[in-house]
Amino acid sequence: MARSDRILVGPGRPYDIILVCAVVAVAALLPVYMPSSPLAWFFGFAAVFFCPGYAIVSALLPGRVEVLARTFVQHQERTQAITMLERSAIAIGLSATTVALASTIMTRGLVELNALSVSLTLIGITFAASAVAVRRRSKLPPGDQFIIAYRPPERRPFARKEAAVAALIIVAVMGLGVVASTGLMSVPSGLPYSEFEVAGADGRLDHLPSTLSAGQVATVQITAANHLGRAADYTLIISLSDSMSATPFDPSAPVSLSPGAGRSTTFTLDDEGSVQRGLSFSISSPGQWTVFLRLVDAGGSEVMTLWMPITVT
Numbered sequence: 001m002a003r004s005d006r007i008l009v010g011p012g013r014p015y016d017i018i019l020v021c022a023v024v025a026v027a028a029l030l031p032v033y034m035p036s037s038p039l040a041w042f043f044g045f046a047a048v049f050f051c052p053g054y055a056i057v058s059a060l061l062p063g064r065v066e067v068l069a070r071t072f073v074q075h076q077e078r079t080q081a082i083t084m085l086e087r088s089a090i091a092i093g094l095s096a097t098t099v100a101l102a103s104t105i106m107t108r109g110l111v112e113l114n115a116l117s118v119s120l121t122l123i124g125i126t127f128a129a130s131a132v133a134v135r136r137r138s139k140l141p142p143g144d145q146f147i148i149a150y151r152p153p154e155r156r157p158f159a160r161k162e163a164a165v166a167a168l169i170i171v172a173v174m175g176l177g178v179v180a181s182t183g184l185m186s187v188p189s190g191l192p193y194s195e196f197e198v199a200g201a202d203g204r205l206d207h208l209p210s211t212l213s214a215g216q217v218a219t220v221q222i223t224a225a226n227h228l229g230r231a232a233d234y235t236l237i238i239s240l241s242d243s244m245s246a247t248p249f250d251p252s253a254p255v256s257l258s259p260g261a262g263r264s265t266t267f268t269l270d271d272e273g274s275v276q277r278g279l280s281f282s283i284s285s286p287g288q289w290t291v292f293l294r295l296v297d298a299g300g301s302e303v304m305t306l307w308m309p310i311t312v313t
Contacts, residue, residue, distance in 0.1 A: 053095030
């Protein structure tokens with residue numbers, strides 16, 4: 001190495017290991033504080049497809065020259081220098097394989113596969129491999145340790161043609177960055193809609209009431225959400241017939257249902273607002289009944305209907 005070369009990574013300078021650990025840590029924090037930022041996607045991509053593999057490669061190959069195989073002649077070995085390009089290629093493959101394997105194990109029921117568990121897994125793998133890499137590098141002689149050095153050019157960095165090509169590449173990368181940022185920051189397209197769900201009193205769908213005695217009070221949990229792009233007034237109708245006619249009732253008290261007109265209550269939801277509330281009712285007449293639940297947008301843009309078959313003894 002020439003005297004003018006400046007060592008960026010070398011003995012006692014594990015800056016590359018520190019960098020990959022920092023990228024993984026930032027990738028885990030950015031979705032919490034900046035969930036819609038393109039930076040979250042950039043750091044997340046690097047944390048998944050490069051950093052864990054680079055840390056593992058650094059732990060497995062801590063030196064500049066690695067032993068590939070032993071020959072049959074005693075004390076003789078074949079060695080090969082591992083370049084930065086080769087390390088990077090191996091790192092990408094190892095990262096994809098490691099993350100896929102870890103995700104497969106996690107989906108077997110050990111832990112829930114979500115952003116938090118994936119972030120903790122990436123941090124654990126990267127930091128553990130980095131600690132091994134730093135330890136193994138420190139035990140190598142200074143001349144054998146992995147080094148990244150900057151060598152000043154002996155002429156102008158770019159000739160005229162080379163500068164033109166570099167400018168085109170920079171413009172293309174900037175253009176792709178703008179397009180990608182615009183796409184990531186744009187609001188997903190889609191038709192406006194509302195959500196309407198009914199479940200048992202404990203929030204479980206399989207706990208919906210199916211058998212009641214006459215006059216017995218049953219409770220269900222109603223969930224509604226507004227994705228219309230505007231604030232909206234809703235009317236909730238509960239009845240024993242397929243009819244839209246209804247008279248108002250107080251949702252805080254049980255409502256008694258009987259054949260004929262249904263009962264209704266109204267509420268307002270802001271855009272992207274939601275409400276979850278309990279609704280209690282009873283049926284006075286024995287028989288086989290179907291309880292209809294309807295959510296009607298006051299603007300008349302949509303009517304959503306749910307129903308529950310109930311046997312009253």
